Amino acid sequence: MAQKVLMKGNEAIGEAAIHAGCQCFFGYPITPQTEVAAYMSRRMPKVGRVFLQAESEVAAINMVYGAAGAGVRVMTSSSSPGISLKAEGISYIAGAELPCVILNIVRGGPGLGGIQPAQSDYFQATKGGGHGDYKLVVLAPSSVQEMVDFVQDAFDIADKYRTPVMIMGDGMLGQMMEPVEFKERPKKELPEKTWAANGLRGREKHNVINSLFLKPEELEAHNNKLQEKYREIEKNEVRYELYNCDEEMDLVIVSYGTLARICKNAIKMLKKEGINVGLIRPITLWPYPVEAFDKVVDKTKHGFISVEMSCGQMVEDVQLAVNGRKPVHFYGRSGGMVPTPAEIANKIKGIVGGAK
Incomplete structure (x- = not known):
């Protein structure tokens, strides 16, 4: 090695x-x-x-x-x-x-x-x-x-x-x-x-x-x-990671790059409060991993949330991949601001209605 x-x-x-x-x-x-x-x-x-x-x-x-x-x-x-x-x-x-x-x-x-x-x-x-x-x-x-x-x-x-x-x-x-x-x-x-x-x-x-x-x-x-x-x-050449997507989920985060690591910490925080959230991490941004959404779309109650360090760009590809089957939400920070796990968790709690 x-x-x-x-x-x-x-x-x-x-x-x-x-x-x-x-x-x-x-x-x-x-x-x-x-x-x-x-x-x-x-x-x-x-x-x-x-x-x-x-x-x-x-x-x-x-x-x-x-x-x-x-x-x-x-x-x-x-x-x-x-x-x-x-x-x-x-x-x-x-x-x-x-x-x-x-x-x-x-x-x-x-x-x-x-x-x-x-x-x-x-x-x-x-x-x-x-x-x-x-x-x-x-x-x-x-x-x-x-x-x-x-x-x-x-x-x-x-x-x-x-x-x-x-x-x-x-x-x-x-x-x-x-x-x-x-x-x-x-x-x-x-x-x-x-x-x-x-x-x-x-x-x-x-x-x-x-x-x-x-x-x-x-x-x-x-x-x-x-x-x-x-x-x-x-x-x-499509590549992606599915994280915590084996069971029924309240929501699925879609995030890539360094921010996907922050989202994983938010998922751990939410789990302690009884909220089960999965993650799709696109590794190829093009070609986009549409098949990942097909695998989890029936497992998520409240749909998907695109979490980005932008004003909303990848969310359009998320919407295309979901194709109206479930709601698509968005949370982003811009200008070099990096979302914290707590911020992401709070946004998700607002969508799914708090602890289960």
């Missing part, structure tokens, strides 16, 4: 990327993810790989485009306003069908907002963010260990489907320290990158990486191909 080490989330995710075979990292400093770039600036040259601090977030994502087009594993990281600046490049990468990993350590917004943790980039991550009909696979870890584990998963998913994958954490997850281990995993059988623009290599013609289709018939055919790929991802 690998020895556990105490690491800050931002630094752990950098080390995990190195273990996953990341050859290039391009980034730009922005709180609260700057330690990712700082860590990679020290470590990547020591292991013979490329670190480059770009002159801007726009430059960084286009460097990712270039390295991904050459067929190497590449990663970038940023925080909310920086991801907005990368959005055009992310759309190009998705359109060109290039694999890469993008890390967003979310801070409060809109605008410059603040540097405290938030989940208000949910729409940006799961509904596109940039222009055109594309999707990102979005993984939402709830611990530093999951951040580490999901990096390997993200690179593998990206290579398997030729698509960008986002890992979305928050300021708490990036800054907290927890013990982690870097597990050696068996290598997955992944498709060879015969499409990469990396020289002739025995081919008669050079590969060309492109997302421009001037004929509408060709662009529609390309979009149809992308949508077919997204349907395949929806079949194969």
Whole structure:
């Protein structure tokens, strides 16, 4: 068994990327993810790989485009306003069908907002963010260990489907320290990158990486191909956790990331008062785990409550998943305010009517 080490989330995710075979990292400093770039600036040259601090977030994502087009594993990281600046490049990468990993350590917004943790980039991550009909696979870890584990998963998913994958954490997850281990995993059988623009290599013609289709018939055919790929991802890559959902429940919380851990404490508090509450924790924010709702919808008396560090974003996907079968409630804090277990418990008591 690998020895556990105490690491800050931002630094752990950098080390995990190195273990996953990341050859290039391009980034730009922005709180609260700057330690990712700082860590990679020290470590990547020591292991013979490329670190480059770009002159801007726009430059960084286009460097990712270039390295991904050459067929190497590449990663970038940023925080909310920086991801907005990368959005055009992310759309190009998705359109060109290039694999890469993008890390967003979310801070409060809109605008410059603040540097405290938030989940208000949910729409940006799961509904596109940039222009055109594309999707990102979005993984939402709830611990530093999951951040580490999901990096390997993200690179593998990206290579398997030729698509960008986002890992979305928050300021708490990036800054907290927890013990982690870097597990050696068996290598997955992944498709060879015969499409990469990396020289002739025995081919008669050079590969060309492109997302421009001037004929509408060709662009529609390309979009149809992308949508077919997204349907395949929806079949194969959905991930979620069901917590305390085995028996009849008064209510089911839906929450992700670090906030799901806080919700688990609220569930324990409520249990002492005779109120039984379950939790659906989406791990893939896209593809969204609709099947989890089908498993518990008949077990909950008062329906569902989406608990978020936003003004209400994931609640729309909860409503779509529930599809009118039960009520859907919402509780959120914004601007970097983090709900406490007691606040969540009080909100739930107001819905279910106090102790049973």
